[in-house]
Amino acid sequence: MANEILDNRGRGEATWHWPRIHPEAHKFAAIAAVASAAAAFFAWETLAWPLGFLVLGICAFFRDPVRVTPQEERFIVAPADGLVTLIQQVEAPRELVIDDGSGTKGLAPGLVTRISIFMSVFDVHINRAPIGGTVRRVVYMPGKFMNADLDKASEENERQHILIERGDGVAIGFTQIAGLVARRIVPFVKPGDMLAVGQRVGLIRFGSRVDVYLPAGTEPRVLLGQKIVAGETVLAELGQTLLIEGISQ
Structure with missing residues (x-):
């Protein structure tokens, strides 16, 4: 969870979460998704599937996971x-x-x-x-x-x-x-x-x-x-x- 304090003695809770997708991805994913849907509508499967995977690739590229940053001035x-x-x-x-x-x-x-x-x-x-x-x-x-x-x-x-x-x-x-x-x-x-x-x-x-x-x-x-x-x-x-x-x- 973001903004939670964790330490090297076990304080806090560490669980896996799907990383959020940064908003910068939305326009690129939307364009690829529309293109994939259009290709599927016209039965262009050889184009629709790659474009569908491109949507997933764009979301993965723009992933923004939570990180635990050491709080030590040095x-x-x-x-x-x-x-x-x-x-x-x-x-x-x-x-x-x-x-x-x-x-x-x-x-x-x-x-x-x-x-x-x-x-x-x-x-x-x-x-x-x-x-x-x-x-x-x-x-x-x-x-x-x-x-x-x-x-x-x-x-x-x-x-x-x-x-x-x-x-x-x-x-x-x-x-x-x-x-x-x-x-x-x-x-x-x-x-x-x-x-x-x-x-x-x-x-x-x-x-x-x-x-x-x-x-x-x-x-x-x-x-x-x-x-x-x-x-x-x-x-x-x-x-x-x-x-x-x-x-x-």
Whole structure:
């Protein structure tokens, strides 16, 4: 159940529920359903059945399950479901660093650790806030639609940068990146909005990627190749720089 408090000592109730479908799916599912019904009416079964399964696929793509988000200030949680495909030292995005005239500071210039999370069409595409705080920037950048799994997609694809700042000054930036099939980034937030950690911030339609920029002195707690869950998986712990190794098996 949403908004229920659960803990690591058994408090709360954990039951399985059908995930709700985000309203963004309604128009796509309706179009496919009408087309399927029309094909069935004219006895075009070879078209009606695939269109019927397409309706189910659209609903599955836009599913929006409840997530249990750790409530610990030192944790940075995953903003996206998917596969960790890149962990690199890069320059912080210019759009999150420069003075944008709003009177609020951006990220500090210099190298940061970037975690790239690739979302396939089978992953949940609702993105969530990695920390709680105030939205300081939402910067949309037009661009290409290359494979989101490529390194250069971070600089060349259509993307949207979001910067969230906590009351203690800790700021985390992340970027929603459109992919080869994705054609629209749908924001749910705007500058000035107050967010809780794990709160929904937007979605990207039909396959994409999210980059997260960790502050200096913080290393990932996830491994390259690891499958992670938005709003639940702890990406990093502020101020922790331990080396963690894993084995694929």
